[in-house]
Amino acid sequence: MNFSSYPPLFRPHHNGQSHSVEQNSFEFDLAPSARLPVIDFEALDRAHLSEVCREWGMLRLTNHGVPAELLSQLHDHASELFSCDFESKEGIVPTAPMLYFWGNPALTMSANAHHKAPPSNNHHNWLEGLNVSLNNISHSHYQDPLLESFRCLLEEYGRHQTRLAKAIFGAMAEDLGFSQPKSISYLSPATGIIRVYRYLRCPGQRWGIPDHTDSSVLSIIHQDQVGGLQVLKNNQWLDVGPIHDTLIVNLGDMMQAMSDDKYVSVRHRVKVNRARERVSIGYFVFPAEDGVIEASNYEPFTYADFKARNELDLKIHGAKIGLPRFRKEQSI
Numbered sequence: 497m498n499f500s501s502y503p504p505l506f507r508p509h510h511n512g513q514s515h516s517v518e519q520n521s522f523e524f525d526l527a528p529s530a531r532l533p534v535i536d537f538e539a540l541d542r543a544h545l546s547e548v549c550r551e552w553g554m555l556r557l558t559n560h561g562v563p564a565e566l567l568s569q570l571h572d573h574a575s576e577l578f579s580c581d582f583e584s585k586e587g588i589v590p591t592a593p594m595l596y597f598w599g600n601p602a603l604t605m606s607a608n609a610h611h612k613a614p615p616s617n618n619h620h621n622w623l624e625g626l627n628v629s630l631n632n633i634s635h636s637h638y639q640d641p642l643l644e645s646f647r648c649l650l651e652e653y654g655r656h657q658t659r660l661a662k663a664i665f666g667a668m669a670e671d672l673g674f675s676q677p678k679s680i681s682y683l684s685p686a687t688g689i690i691r692v693y694r695y696l697r698c699p700g701q702r703w704g705i706p707d708h709t710d711s712s713v714l715s716i717i718h719q720d721q722v723g724g725l726q727v728l729k730n731n732q733w734l735d736v737g738p739i740h741d742t743l744i745v746n747l748g749d750m751m752q753a754m755s756d757d758k759y760v761s762v763r764h765r766v767k768v769n770r771a772r773e774r775v776s777i778g779y780f781v782f783p784a785e786d787g788v789i790e791a792s793n794y795e796p797f798t799y800a801d802f803k804a805r806n807e808l809d810l811k812i813h814g815a816k817i818g819l820p821r822f823r824k825e826q827s828i
């Protein structure tokens with residue numbers, strides 16, 4: 497196995513670690529499978545959706561209308577790109593709209609994607625990825641044919657994700673009785689981003705992404721067949737296994753706040769695998785930066801406030817504190 501595509505820190509024998517470690521209790525700690533609620537996008541059962549948002553904050557979406565061919569092309573391109581030498585990945589994707597990153601801690605938590613410099617502490621997420629801003633994706637073109645065709649696929653995928661997010665959020669807004677102006681500022685498709693991740697093989701006890709909630713309104717994940725995503729339900733971690741042709745939708749912190757805690761911003765995490773890399777493609781959408789979120793359990797705040805606070809907490813405490821910061825009479 498040639499590890500030249502891996503960031504140096506993740507290569508075997510870096511700092512004496514070895515990929516031939518026999519014992520990995522982490523990986524063999526088999527979790528039960530989540531019986532994740534299934535929502536059929538074409539025959540949307542709004543009552544069921546409402547119940548799932550309140551009880552789970554995560555669901556499996558079927559009949560989503562994203563062509564299987566598009567998904568498989570995206571995964572093929574991602575694998576080809578990620579398998580390039582690390583040095584060339586660092587070099588070829590430095591400009592908007594696609595940005596290469598690796599190892600960042602709390603990447604998803606801050607929603608502010610890319611502190612490009614690798615973190616100096618030991619809390620690297622065992623992954624690399626591309627951060628793609630959908631707002632810019634149509635405006636720039638790449639000379640490199642692989643990058644350019646990947647950009648086109650991502651643009652098309654972004655349109656599908658925006659379509660799904662709008663429709664799903666629309667049903668939620670109706671369930672929660674949001675006014676028309678609120679619905680508009682609470683979901684801003686222009687903020688949509690896509691993150692294409694490759695979780696790297698790892699011999700030891702490391703996380704692809706540790707326990708977190710997303711900062712988004714909602715997130716939509718397409719994972720390959722490797723597995724590793726887990727959800728916390730009733731204090732138990734459950735595997736969210738891959739099922740072909742389905743997407744995973746999860747609610748983020750913004751949705752929980754807007755719903756005044758009626759809906760759940762779901763805790764989840766990603767395990768790494770000793771033998772296989774895993775590719776997933778996530779879409780994340782946020783409220784308008786300056787739209788005020790108003791709910792009885794929270795002091796009024798904007799997404800910009802939330803982001804700034806998370807970044808500060810990350811710096812000071814090394815972790816996102818998130819919604820409790822904005823809850824009325826919070827004690828932190």
Ligand SMILES: O=C(O)CCC(=O)C(=O)O
Pocket residue numbers: 604691693705710717719725764765766776777778
């Ligand atoms: O890769 C996955 O399955 C999930 C990624 C994730 O949780 C995130 O980016 O916030």
Ligand SMILES: [Fe+2]
Pocket residue numbers: 604708709710764
């Ligand atoms: Fe997440």
